[in-house]
Amino acid sequence: MSDDDKARRLAALRACTRILANPPRENLAERLARLVSESADAYDLTGPLDFYGDEDGVVGELERRVAELLGTQAAAYFPSGTMAQQVALRIWAARTGNPLVALHPLAHPEQYERDALKAVSGLRTVHPTRDPRMPSADEVRDLDEPFGTLMLELPLRVAGFVLPTWEELTQTVAAARERDAVVHFDGARLWECAPHFGRSLADIAGLADSVYVSFYKSLGALSGAALAAPADVVAEAKAWRHRYGGQIYQQFPAALSALAGLRNELPRLPSYVAHAALVARALREGLAEGGANWPRTYPDVPHTHEFQVWLPYPEDVLNAAALAQAEERGESLFGRAEFFEPRLPGLSMTEVSVEAGTLAWTEADIRAAAADFARRLPPAA
Incomplete structure (x- = not known):
């Protein structure tokens, strides 16, 4: 991706009203503010450095x-x-x-x-x-x-x-x-x-x-x-x-953020894992309904809250469809994760990570967005 393409993609993601997985990373000010907010509940900040x-x-x-x-x-x-x-x-x-x-x-x-x-x-x-x-x-x-x-x-x-x-x-x-x-x-x-x-x-x-x-x-x-x-x-x-x-x-910023993660994210992970099964199924079904050729998730039932999505299209075609959906519909299925061709040309994969924001997506939401994404792809051969 050129710098212009990366900037366009980031702008599109930041303008989205909702993102299923892999949202754009925070900027420095946002991350520092969250570190201070979350750390106060995870550790006594009056302690020594x-x-x-x-x-x-x-x-x-x-x-x-x-x-x-x-x-x-x-x-x-x-x-x-x-x-x-x-x-x-x-x-x-x-x-x-x-x-x-x-x-x-x-x-x-x-x-x-x-x-x-x-x-x-x-x-x-x-x-x-x-x-x-x-x-x-x-x-x-x-x-x-x-x-x-x-x-x-x-x-x-x-x-x-x-x-x-x-x-x-x-x-x-x-x-x-x-x-x-x-x-x-x-x-x-x-x-x-x-x-x-x-x-x-x-x-x-x-x-x-x-x-x-x-x-x-x-x-x-x-x-x-x-x-x-x-x-x-x-x-x-x-x-x-x-x-x-x-x-x-000194390593206190990273250590504080780790304690905050143990306090806040660790208890939520089972809910992410449970929701990942619904997300994977809804993505497959929605992509098929929209006409995508041979949509697959691997594993079919994810073992954790992360899994792969496979589609038999070139990576640039899939990434262009993802960008168009973000810009035109104001929502994104795959967020910052890009499709790439790891083994065979024309067979692309991306990874989906189910996190807190994903829980707000219902099965119907995911199917509809996946079908919209698929309709932006070339007709199946």
Whole structure:
């Protein structure tokens, strides 16, 4: 997109009377105002500023809160999930004496971290499966190389925010234990997994030796992450955090926003997950009613509050239709999320994230808007 196209799209979205998913981001003034408003209810703002993440300040409070929620002995705050996860995996490699990490090729370290595990920590990776799902217990058990750590991303975002069943998850973890491996969960979006599994966050985290969670994904914080694990692992992780440059002078804005997210957004996530099933169904039906060719959502019933929408049209055709709908009708289905062609030319996908604003949309609302969107597309072949 050119700068002019981006500006036109943003102006159209800001003028919309309603947006189903992925609304435009706030400007600086709006975000600062919300931070002050929400933080006042989440933490005592008369307390001292944090310095280097001291345990008596807001960062320490956030670490204690995460450990409590996940049922672990301790937690360490990190400025980024990439750093938290690299630290966790290098610790386990040192403790097991095995630098090989078994993980999915669609997992975050393989997709978005520029080979940091190899380049920074000297670790190697192996893939139990290439199918767009979590590896099965048999695939882990039958892996032909000894590995020290099994990393599972819950949910597996690139594959469609997909999760296994609880039985499948416990069996896969057990298979790793049979191989004398430790288990680490990439739980960047762990917060919204509880409804699918029908288990508490502590029950889910309790299956693993360590868990990473994000604060800006799902919870809407400014940034930041945490690594939750036994106390001795967290103590070592804090030493590595310092070495990696994560011992930042002051982090109170991000920590305050994370506490606000735990207070305000975490309790709402089950309602978002429940509404996502209605949204996905209504989108499929409305797109079909409007004449769209082969509309699909994946999964059909979302496992979390996020899912994929697939349509057999070029990305520029779909993005043009989205812009026209926003400008002419004053509403948007997909907000700032763009369609793109991830695999085959002419087969496009976008991601939908159900959040607070989505709850105001009824099934009839979604079907009508989806049908209007579809009518802006070329006739099906």
